[in-house]
Amino acid sequence: MRLAELSERSGVPTATIKYYLREGLLAPGRQINARTADYDEEHLRRLRLVRAMIQVGRVPVATVREVLGHVDDDSLGRAIRLGAAMWALPQVPEPDEDDEYIQAAQREVGALLDRLGWENAKRLTTISPAYRSLVVAVAAFRRLGYDWGAELLAPYAELMHRTAVLDLDNMETHPSQAERIEFAILGAILNEPVLQALHRLAQEEETTRRYGFE
Amino acid sequence: MRLAELSERSGVPTATIKYYLREGLLAPGRQINARTADYDEEHLRRLRLVRAMIQVGRVPVATVREVLGHVDDDSLGRAIRLGAAMWALPQVPEPDEDDEYIQAAQREVGALLDRLGWENAKRLTTISPAYRSLVVAVAAFRRLGYDWGAELLAPYAELMHRTAVLDLDNMETHPSQAERIEFAILGAILNEPVLQALHRLAQEEETTRRYGFE
DNA sequence: CTTCCTTGGGGAGTGCCACTATCCAAGCAT
DNA sequence: ATGCTTGGATAGTGGCACTCCCCAAGGAAG
Numbered sequence: 265m266r267l268a269e270l271s272e273r274s275g276v277p278t279a280t281i282k283y284y285l286r287e288g289l290l291a292p293g294r295q296i297n298a299r300t301a302d303y304d305e306e307h308l309r310r311l312r313l314v315r316a317m318i319q320v321g322r323v324p325v326a327t328v329r330e331v332l333g334h335v336d337d338d339s340l341g342r343a344i345r346l347g348a349a350m351w352a353l354p355q356v357p358e359p360d361e362d363d364e365y366i367q368a369a370q371r372e373v374g375a376l377l378d379r380l381g382w383e384n385a386k387r388l389t390t391i392s393p394a395y396r397s398l399v400v401a402v403a404a405f406r407r408l409g410y411d412w413g414a415e416l417l418a419p420y421a422e423l424m425h426r427t428a429v430l431d432l433d434n435m436e437t438h439p440s441q442a443e444r445i446e447f448a449i450l451g452a453i454l455n456e457p458v459l460q461a462l463h464r465l466a467q468e469e470e471t472t473r474r475y476g477f478e
Numbered sequence: 479m480r481l482a483e484l485s486e487r488s489g490v491p492t493a494t495i496k497y498y499l500r501e502g503l504l505a506p507g508r509q510i511n512a513r514t515a516d517y518d519e520e521h522l523r524r525l526r527l528v529r530a531m532i533q534v535g536r537v538p539v540a541t542v543r544e545v546l547g548h549v550d551d552d553s554l555g556r557a558i559r560l561g562a563a564m565w566a567l568p569q570v571p572e573p574d575e576d577d578e579y580i581q582a583a584q585r586e587v588g589a590l591l592d593r594l595g596w597e598n599a600k601r602l603t604t605i606s607p608a609y610r611s612l613v614v615a616v617a618a619f620r621r622l623g624y625d626w627g628a629e630l631l632a633p634y635a636e637l638m639h640r641t642a643v644l645d646l647d648n649m650e651t652h653p654s655q656a657e658r659i660e661f662a663i664l665g666a667i668l669n670e671p672v673l674q675a676l677h678r679l680a681q682e683e684e685t686t687r688r689y690g691f692e
Numbered sequence: 693c694t695t696c697c698t699t700g701g702g703g704a705g706t707g708c709c710a711c712t713a714t715c716c717a718a719g720c721a722t
Numbered sequence: 723a724t725g726c727t728t729g730g731a732t733a734g735t736g737g738c739a740c741t742c743c744c745c746a747a748g749g750a751a752g
Contacts, residue, residue, distance in 0.1 A: 267700065279741050282701070287739095299700060299747045309622070316618040318739085325739070377679075384686040385679045394678035401671040404530040408523070410661065412672070419644055421676050423637050428680035430633055432688060447624065452681065457615040458626070459677065460670055462635050464608035465591075465599050466642035467666065472598040474646060481729065493712050496730075501710095513718045513728060532710085539710070 267293070270303045274311045281311065288329055289314050313446065321453040331453075335445055359400050369403035376414040380421055431455060481507070484517045488525045495525065502543050503528050527660065535667040545667075549659055573614050583617035590628040594635055645669060 271278045284290045290311055293301030310332075317323040317331070359366045373395065377386045389395045405412040431451045438444045485492045498504045504525055507515030524546075531537040531545070573580045587609065591600045603609045619626040645665045652658045 268698090277741080278700085280739085283740060286702080297748075299698095299749095301700070312622055316622060320615050320618045382679070382683045385683040388682060392679070392682060394675045394682065397671060398675035398679065401534050401668060401675060404534045404668060405664065408526055408530060408660075408664065410664065416648065417672075417676070420641060420673065421680065423641050423644075424673060424676040425680040425684065427634060427637050427677055428684040430637075431681060432684055434630065446622075450619065450622070450624065452678075454615060454618060456674055456677070457611060458631075459634065459638060459673070461608045461612035461615060462631070462638040463641055463670070463673065464666075465596070465606070465612065466635065466639040467645060468602060468606060468608065469596045469599040470639065470642040470646055482727090491712080492729090494710085497711060500731085511719075513720095513730090515729070 265303050265308075267301065267303065270308060270311065273308055274315065276311060276315060284311070284314060284325075287325055289325065289332065313449075316450070317453055320457050322457075323453060331449060335449060359396055359403070363403070365403040365406045366399060368406055369399045372402055372413055372417075373398055376417050376421060379414055379418055380425075382421075427459065479517050479522075481515065481517065484522060484525065487522055488529065490525060490529060498525070498528060498539075501539055503539065503546065527663075530664070531667055534671050536671075537667060545663060549663060573610060573617070577617070579617040579620045580613060582620055583613045586616055586626070586628055586631075587612055590631050590635060593628055593632055594639075596635075641673065 265273070267278055267281060270276075271281055274281075276284075281290070285292060290307060293303040293307065296302050314328055314332075317328050318325065323331070361367070374386075374389070377389075385392070385395070402412050402417075435444055435447050435451060438447050479487070481492055481495060484490075485495055488495075490498075495504065499506060504521060507517040507521065510516050528542055528546075531542050532539065537545070575581070588600075588603070591603075599606070599609070616626050616631075649658055649661050649665060652661050
């Protein structure tokens with residue numbers, strides 16, 4: 265299929281597809297002649313994945329490129345590859361190690377991981393972006409005078425762990441390795457908007473249950 | 479205190495504070511004379527809240543202004559006011575009602591709400607941004623050939639409901655109304671990075687538990 | 693064959709956003 | 723009185739995700 269058809273079937277404007285091609289988010293089509301290129305179903309699928317990451321997952325273009333690099337990298341082990349997407353996700357600014365709130369938050373998060381027995385996560389604290397994000401968020405709460413300690417975080421963490429178990433269980437229902445990888449990427453990136461939306465819906469439901477529509 | 483001191487105590491550059499003043503995110507200081515303004519602890523607190531929303535919550539400046547408008551609006555009822563923050567949060571593009579995937583996703587989400595007995599949320603579907611976000615995300619999965627149906631979503635929704643219960647329980651431990659409102663805003667906006675980070679940490683933990691560091 | 697429309701590649705431009713640098717006049721300190 | 727500091731206003735910056743436009747090559751119609 266040609267660029268125009270790829271555009272029509274995906275709903276993405278041709279100019280944007282050209283931009284993605286230039287940015288390396290999409291492999292070039294098979295060159296038929298100097299002025300014509302041919303794209304196949306795999307291009308269409310990849311394009312839809314890219315669009316979903318950018319529009320639903322709000323992932324920056326540069327990050328999409330990085331994530332796709334991991335998807336296509338057959339040399340990686342499974343856990344690494346499954347994690348690669350998450351690790352490439354948008355990062356909070358590097359926390360300032362000298363800041364007292366950051367230090368307090370680090371202690372608090374460390375205590376949380378101990379309490380939960382998350383040994384593996386604990387081993388990854390020096391490099392995991394998720395750990396750093398958590399520390400920054402907890403520090404922001406503390407700066408505003410709210411104590412977001414390990415006791416309060418633990419029940420949330422417990423619920424998130426069950427969510428992660430669901431994620432991986434769902435992933436394992438997919439037979440092929442290629443499908444699993446793509447599903448893991450989607451699980452890491454697109455699940456978050458789903459969870460966020462469900463969380464907000466649940467807040468609306470629970471708030472109105474408690475207080476009505478006053 | 480003067481602008482320079484406000485800047486020093488908050489860690490926000492003076493130029494940025496001036497920008498926030500211009501954008502109406504911060505009330506002007508008490509004018510001492512034509513060339514001096516005085517700021518108090520309340521300004522500092524508000525500035526830290528604004529920074530947390532923007533940097534940790536990634537909330538756009540225009541949205542922060544809107545949210546703060548609700549925070550300061552004493553005329554609103556409690557549920558409305560608690561929800562106002564969430565409703566103002568960044569929106570996904572308006573779903574295209576004619577798209578078949580959107581329609582399928584709407585049916586699926588409707589079935590989910592029925593199954594869960596979330597009557598209040600169901601009444602809000604026409605206007606709730608959270609509902610629309612969920613529909614868009616589910617549609618994105620379907621477009622890629624993954625069936626993200628009510629049966630799969632239900633356990634996630636159940637977990638998110640428990641999370642919302644924790645949110646509101648925590649909020650109710652705060653005695654003063656003003657503090658509750660601020661905490662609700664923070665709960666709606668800053669909790670999400672916390673949940674997201676916990677979710678990713680849990681995925682890392684569970685992935686390595688199942689597959690090791692291969 | 694020639695005219696004209698379409699196509700794909702590439703560079704430059706756009707619009708938005710969160711700042712940020714500069715300028716200016718008024719205060720204040722010395 | 724001189725010179726540094728302060729706060730307000732305006733214009734500029736840099737990053738990002740597109741999006742516009744031009745050009746030359748194909749292909750189709752007459």
